[in-house]
Amino acid sequence: MISEKAMLVGNRIKMMRLAKGLRQKHVADMLTISQSNMSNIESGRSGVNIEHLFTLQEIFACSMNDFFVDIEKSADKSSNKGYTVEDLFKIVAKLKG
Template sequence: MSELKKLLGRRVQELRKTRKIKQEELAEMINIAPRNMSNIETGRCFPSPENIEKIANVLDIKIKDLFDFEHQQDDEDLLDGIISRIKPLKRDRLQDFYKIIKSLTD
């Protein structure tokens, strides 16, 4: 299973759930079988360009937003991203971030 199929599937599922649409309902709205929608969301198959456009339209987003996987990074990538952003900060800003992180984790 390709990583892109899995990422896209998770993204479609996430967006669908935030809009409180059932998987079967989304399948019906874009005129595909519920099993095919399940296969898309689990990363077993990649939707056709036509279905990508339909999914984006139903979810009321731009097609490019279906491929926004930045929030799906694993923990190590997230930590690396956080560190790279705060590393160049001055000491007083670092202390501010430390206080924020500490308050969130206590």
């Protein structure tokens, strides 16, 4: 079973992909994994390995910290005040249409 934090990282990856306007299949091909494996990572059914995180860092032109920022705060729903990074990615993705 994957931890809640791994699920949050998977969701972060999905939000970053959507914010960049990339299709799941395209990112999966760049990682040399199947689209179903990519779906499992994004949904939290599978964890992401460090090599894939390095590749995703290049694809999304982000820092490694971007995959983990606010993970502790997001995991503790009782202390969640204001917008999370996931909320902001969703807003940007909607604005991009």
